[in-house]
Amino acid sequence: MPHDQPDLAELVRTANEFLANVTPRLEGQDRYFAMCTSFLLDIVQRELVEWAPLETDDDQRLQALLGGNKTDVQNLTKELSAAIRAGEFDDRLDWLLEELIGHVTSKVKVSKPSYIDEATEN
Amino acid sequence: MSLPKSELERSSDLDEIVRRLEIAVQKRMGANATLADISVATLGGSSRTILFDLIDGSSRRRLVSRQETYLMDASPFLPPEMQFKLLQLAYKHGVPVPEPIFEFADDDGLGRGHVMAHVAGETLPKRLLNDSQYTHAREIFVVQAAEILVRLHAIDKQEANFLDNTLDSVDPLQAQIARYDYYGEPHPALEFGFRWLDKHRPAKAVACLVHGDFRNGNMLVNEHGIQAVLDWECAHIGDPMADLGWLCTRSWRFGNDELHAGGFGTREALFDAYEAAGGRSVDREAVHWWEIFGSMRWAMLNIMQIHGHLHGGRRSPAFAACGRNTSLMEYDLLMTIAGRLD
Known part of the structure; x- marks a missing residue:
């Protein structure tokens, strides 16, 4: 059901703009927690934009790693973790490493995209 | 009001x-x-x-x-x-x-x-790495840190035998896996890390008392250098290379990535100073292993914080942020194993 304006991303942005205005007037722990909260809202915004599709590129990657078996998206990381622990990938760890770098990179792009730029600059 | x-x-x-x-x-x-x-x-x-x-x-x-x-x-x-x-x-x-x-x-x-x-001094890493009043402290940091570690590692471990049977003294990798299993949040990247670390364990070292959390942020520093080493809650009996590796772990460089030792100096400068101060000869491969272990461990500490936030009744925006920051440490972990980050 379509809601009235503002949409989700705009709601988050509005809250974050307010926070950015008051943060300079806060001190100590309140100021630190306000900055953390702003960081959290930035994540929500990126996640809404990049991970809103029901099936993301990363879901497809993890699905493929599990041999294409249809797994509930919520359980993908759990099943993959169990398979790695059980040694099911031990004969192709180099290949798995590259796949997991792709998986983790897609998480970092939501959590803190600047982290990847900073790492590759050096 | x-x-x-x-x-x-x-x-x-x-x-x-x-x-x-x-x-x-x-x-x-x-x-x-x-x-x-x-x-x-x-x-x-x-x-x-x-x-x-x-x-x-x-x-x-x-x-x-x-x-x-x-x-x-x-x-x-x-x-x-x-x-x-x-x-x-x-x-x-x-x-x-x-x-x-x-x-x-x-x-x-x-x-x-x-x-x-009370010991006066600064612990905030960014200030220590950037403020002009710490210029001299930065210059001598690596030598000071090495001397402190040599002194610590030389203590007769019998004097710390109350640590002999802690999880981290018995098997530091297994200790982390046990905590990971307790938190119950699946992380394929960390599972890979556990696998890699287990297959590449360094040669068994002569164990000694190690600080366990010796890094930029846990030291009180003033303009004359390190005044006190804080946060002893992770000390254990183990490989002294663990303290060198943790100090060089990427997260503690705070952006000074070329200065591996806490953002203050290079790995080689730290190793030279450690040996010059009378420490045992540095096993470079072991330190590399402990740096990779360090990225995994810092990921684990972030998972601990989000676990306390979600299940331990101890909530704050900072702990929520820690949960999502876990992916950054996973990135360091995998990219370092792949040889694309140093």
Whole structure:
């Protein structure tokens, strides 16, 4: 059901703009927690934009790693973790490493995209 | 304007804690001792830190009270009584630490914790790495850190035998896997890390007392250099290369990525200084393993924080942020294993 304006991303942005205005007037722990909260809202915004599709590129990657078996998206990381622990990938760890770098990179792009730029600059 | 209820509760709790603290101090120092200039350091997720002046006749000394306030299941941290013993041990052997004064007893009504001397200085890594007043401290940091580690690693480990059977002393990798299993949050990247670390374990080293959390952020520094090493709650008996590797772990460089040792100096400068100070010869491959272990471990500590936030009733935006920051450490972990980050 379509809601009235503002949409989700705009709601988050509005809250974050307010926070950015008051943060300079806060001190100590309140100021630190306000900055953390702003960081959290930035994540929500990126996640809404990049991970809103029901099936993301990363879901497809993890699905493929599990041999294409249809797994509930919520359980993908759990099943993959169990398979790695059980040694099911031990004969192709180099290949798995590259796949997991792709998986983790897609998480970092939501959590803190600047982290990847900073790492590759050096 | 009235304070919100929670603030009122907090301040009256604090009055009671300070009253008990004064009685505890008087019990040890005499009835004339009084506390003044009391302030509460609010940061610190699992302990309460109160700073105060102890006034006794004409003498006045600044002290710090540290109480454990949050008990976690599967905690990676040593209980306060072991931390106090470690402070005593380090102090005795000339490792720079705040002088331990006394431990709280049950009838103090202050829970578990202790009082130690206050050491002035800065711990915030970004300030230490950037502010001009620390220029000299930065220049000598690597040599100082190496000398401190050599002194610590030379302590007869029998004196710390109360640590012999902790999880981290017995098998540090298995200790992390046990905590990971307890938290129950699936992380394929960390599973890969465990696998890689297990297959590439370094040669077994002659074990000694290691600090376990020796990094930029846990040292009190002033313009003359390192004044005290803090946070002994991860100490254990193990490979001395672990302290070198953790100091060089990418997260503690705070953006100075070419200066591996805490953002202050290169790995080679640290190794040279460690050997020059009389430390054993540095096993470079082992240090590399411990750096990779370090990224995994820092990911685990972030998972611990989000676990406490979600399940431990200890909530804050900072702990929520830690949960999502886990992916950054996973990135460091995998990219370092792949040889694309150093």
